[in-house]
Amino acid sequence: MPDILHLTPAAEGDLSRPARVRTRDGVRLATDVYLPSGDTSPGDTILIRLPYDKNGEYTFIPLVAEYFMQHGYRVVAQDVRGKFRSEGDALLFVNEARDGEDTLDWIVQQPWSNGRVAMWGDSYYGYTQWAAAASGHPALRAIAPRVTGTGLGEPVRAHSGDRTRAVEWAITNLYPLTHFAANDTYLWDLDWSRRDFAAQAEAFIAGLDKRPLSYDQWVPHAVSLPRFPQGDPFAGRSVPVLHTIGWWDNCAPLSWADVAAIEQRPAWALHHHLRIEAIDHESYQLLEAPEDRVEDRTEAQIRALLPRTLDPALAFFEVFVRGNGSPADIPRVEWNLAGTEEMRVDEAWPPRAARAVELAAGVGGTLREDRAADATEVSWVHDPMDPVPSTAPDAFSYLLALPDEAPLGTRDDVLVFESAPVSEQVDFAGPVSARARVRSTGPVMDCFVRLLDVAPDGTAVRIARGQRQLRDATTAGALDIDLGQLGYRLAPGHRLRVHVASTDYPEYLPQPGTGADPWTDGVTTVTNTQFLEIGGPEGLALTLTVLDGALS
Incomplete structure (x- = not known):
C-alpha cells in the first residue's frame, strides 16, 4: 500500500461561531460564521463552500475570513456535503447547486444578514459558486470564481463516431479516491512505475469503510449525473462575475470553455469581468520572489499573499454588492502580460488590435x-x-x-x-x-x-x-x-x-x-x-x- 496522509477535521478557531445549515433533504452542513468584531447587526456576507476543511491549513480560510472581516463583511465558511464535519454522502459536484441555494436561504434569515451575499473561492470552491449562481437565488449579488470551471473534474466521455477527443488527466480518477473517498481526506499517490492503476485503486478502497460513490460513478464507465438545475450553468438568471484565470493553471482550459459559453449568453456576457494573472492553480507567480517560491508557505507569507488574491474581489464586491461606484469602474478585461509586472486593461479578449x-x-x-x-x-x-x-x-x-x-x-x-x-x-x-x-x-x-x-x-x-x-x-x-x-x-x-x-x-x-x-x-x-x-x-x-x- 502507498503512504497515506489521513486528514481529519482541524480544530475550530476562536474567530468564528459554529452552526449547522439544514438542507431540504435533512442533511446538516457544518458551517462557521465570522462576524467582524462580533457585530450581529445586518451586513453584507461572503460565502465560501469547500471540500478541503473550512478549518484546515491547506486553504487557510480563517485567515481569508479575517481579511474579509477587516473590510466589514460577515463571512460564512462551510464544509460541503459529506466532507469533514458535514453530514451526507461525499459525492462530487452534483449536490452543490441545491446545497448552495439552501445555504443562501439560511443566510438571509439570520439577524446579521442584510440579504446581500457574495461568494469567493478557488478550484472546487470556485465551482460551488457557479453551482449556487445556477440556482438563480436572488440574494447572490456577485461571485468571484478563481482557477476553476463548470466542467471541473468531468471525465472524458466517448461519443460514437467521433475520431478525436480530449486526453484524460490522471487526476480524474484519483481525485475521488483522495478528497472525496469519505468525510476525511486521504492524500496518497499511485505508484506511477506500475500500470495497474485500477488494481491500486481497489487495494486502497479495500481499506475504507465503504466504497467511494464518486469513483464508482466514473469507473469503469462514466455516468453523468446532472450538476445544474437547468442542465446548463448559464441558462438562468445572470450574476455579476469576476472570473480569474491563471496563464499556467492546469485547469485553465475549463475556465476558457466557460468564457466561450458566456460569450453566447448576452445577459451573462453583460455581467462578466475577466481577470487573467501569471499564476498557476496554487497561486504561485511566474515572477515569484525566490524566498516565496516554497512549497510550505509560512503564515506571514500567506498573509502577504492575501491582498493580491482578495483585493480584486473586494473591489468588485464594493460595486456589485454594496453599490458603491459604477460597473464601469471595473475593467471588462484586466490581464497580466507575463514576463512583466504590467496589468493591462481592455474592453474585450483578445485585444482588438491583435x-x-x-x-x-x-x-x-x-x-x-x-x-x-x-x-x-x-x-x-x-x-x-x-x-x-x-x-x-x-x-x-x-x-x-x-x-x-x-x-x-x-x-x-x-x-x-x-x-x-x-x-x-x-x-x-x-x-x-x-x-x-x-x-x-x-x-x-x-x-x-x-x-x-x-x-x-x-x-x-x-x-x-x-x-x-x-x-x-x-x-x-x-x-x-x-x-x-x-x-x-x-x-x-x-x-x-x-x-x-x-x-x-x-x-x-x-x-x-x-x-x-x-x-x-x-x-x-x-x-x-x-x-x-x-x-x-x-x-x-x-x-x-x-x-x-x-x-x-
Missing part, C-alpha cells in the same frame, strides 16, 4: 511563417513503458517548480521545431492553436504539443500547451489542438520552440498502445510508431495571436 500569425513546421526542425509546398512525414516511437515525463512534480503548482523544458527535446520520442531568434520584443495576447495530420501503427494516438520560450542560454519555459487524441489512428486524421490562451512577452534574442510527443506522464494517462482503457486495462502494452505530416496544406502549423512586434 492579429493572427501562422508558423509552420518544416524539414530540419524549422518553424517559419512560410509553409513548404510539399508534404512529408516524420516519425517517432511511442513506448508506453518509457513515456515522456511530465516536467513538474505537481501539475497544480507548475510555477513552484518552473522547470526547464529544454532537456525533453533531446529524447528520440520528442519532435522539436524551432523559430529564429526575434530581433525585437514580441507581445502575444490571445488564442494559440495547432493543426496536425497524424497517424499511428496503433489504434489510438495521443498528440501533445508544447510551445516554449527559449532563452539565449538554451533554457526553455513552457508558455502554452495542448493535446488531442485520435481514434482509429491507423488511418491518418487531422487534429485541431487548442493550446489555450497566451498573454506573454517574448524578449529580443529569444526564440519559439515546439515539442511534439505522445505522452506527458503522469499528468496524463498514457496510451498502452493496444487501444484499451489506460486506467482499467493498461498493463499490457505495445510499442507504436507515430507519424506527423509536415509541409503541404495539412502539415503541422501553429496559429498565434500577436499584439505587438514581429516574429520575422
Whole structure:
C-alpha cells in the first residue's frame, strides 16, 4: 500500500461561531460564521463552500475570513456535503447547486444578514459558486470564481463516431479516491512505475469503510449525473462575475470553455469581468520572489499573499454588492502580460488590435511563417513503458517548480521545431492553436504539443500547451489542438520552440498502445510508431495571436 496522509477535521478557531445549515433533504452542513468584531447587526456576507476543511491549513480560510472581516463583511465558511464535519454522502459536484441555494436561504434569515451575499473561492470552491449562481437565488449579488470551471473534474466521455477527443488527466480518477473517498481526506499517490492503476485503486478502497460513490460513478464507465438545475450553468438568471484565470493553471482550459459559453449568453456576457494573472492553480507567480517560491508557505507569507488574491474581489464586491461606484469602474478585461509586472486593461479578449500569425513546421526542425509546398512525414516511437515525463512534480503548482523544458527535446520520442531568434520584443495576447495530420501503427494516438520560450542560454519555459487524441489512428486524421490562451512577452534574442510527443506522464494517462482503457486495462502494452505530416496544406502549423512586434 502507498503512504497515506489521513486528514481529519482541524480544530475550530476562536474567530468564528459554529452552526449547522439544514438542507431540504435533512442533511446538516457544518458551517462557521465570522462576524467582524462580533457585530450581529445586518451586513453584507461572503460565502465560501469547500471540500478541503473550512478549518484546515491547506486553504487557510480563517485567515481569508479575517481579511474579509477587516473590510466589514460577515463571512460564512462551510464544509460541503459529506466532507469533514458535514453530514451526507461525499459525492462530487452534483449536490452543490441545491446545497448552495439552501445555504443562501439560511443566510438571509439570520439577524446579521442584510440579504446581500457574495461568494469567493478557488478550484472546487470556485465551482460551488457557479453551482449556487445556477440556482438563480436572488440574494447572490456577485461571485468571484478563481482557477476553476463548470466542467471541473468531468471525465472524458466517448461519443460514437467521433475520431478525436480530449486526453484524460490522471487526476480524474484519483481525485475521488483522495478528497472525496469519505468525510476525511486521504492524500496518497499511485505508484506511477506500475500500470495497474485500477488494481491500486481497489487495494486502497479495500481499506475504507465503504466504497467511494464518486469513483464508482466514473469507473469503469462514466455516468453523468446532472450538476445544474437547468442542465446548463448559464441558462438562468445572470450574476455579476469576476472570473480569474491563471496563464499556467492546469485547469485553465475549463475556465476558457466557460468564457466561450458566456460569450453566447448576452445577459451573462453583460455581467462578466475577466481577470487573467501569471499564476498557476496554487497561486504561485511566474515572477515569484525566490524566498516565496516554497512549497510550505509560512503564515506571514500567506498573509502577504492575501491582498493580491482578495483585493480584486473586494473591489468588485464594493460595486456589485454594496453599490458603491459604477460597473464601469471595473475593467471588462484586466490581464497580466507575463514576463512583466504590467496589468493591462481592455474592453474585450483578445485585444482588438491583435492579429493572427501562422508558423509552420518544416524539414530540419524549422518553424517559419512560410509553409513548404510539399508534404512529408516524420516519425517517432511511442513506448508506453518509457513515456515522456511530465516536467513538474505537481501539475497544480507548475510555477513552484518552473522547470526547464529544454532537456525533453533531446529524447528520440520528442519532435522539436524551432523559430529564429526575434530581433525585437514580441507581445502575444490571445488564442494559440495547432493543426496536425497524424497517424499511428496503433489504434489510438495521443498528440501533445508544447510551445516554449527559449532563452539565449538554451533554457526553455513552457508558455502554452495542448493535446488531442485520435481514434482509429491507423488511418491518418487531422487534429485541431487548442493550446489555450497566451498573454506573454517574448524578449529580443529569444526564440519559439515546439515539442511534439505522445505522452506527458503522469499528468496524463498514457496510451498502452493496444487501444484499451489506460486506467482499467493498461498493463499490457505495445510499442507504436507515430507519424506527423509536415509541409503541404495539412502539415503541422501553429496559429498565434500577436499584439505587438514581429516574429520575422
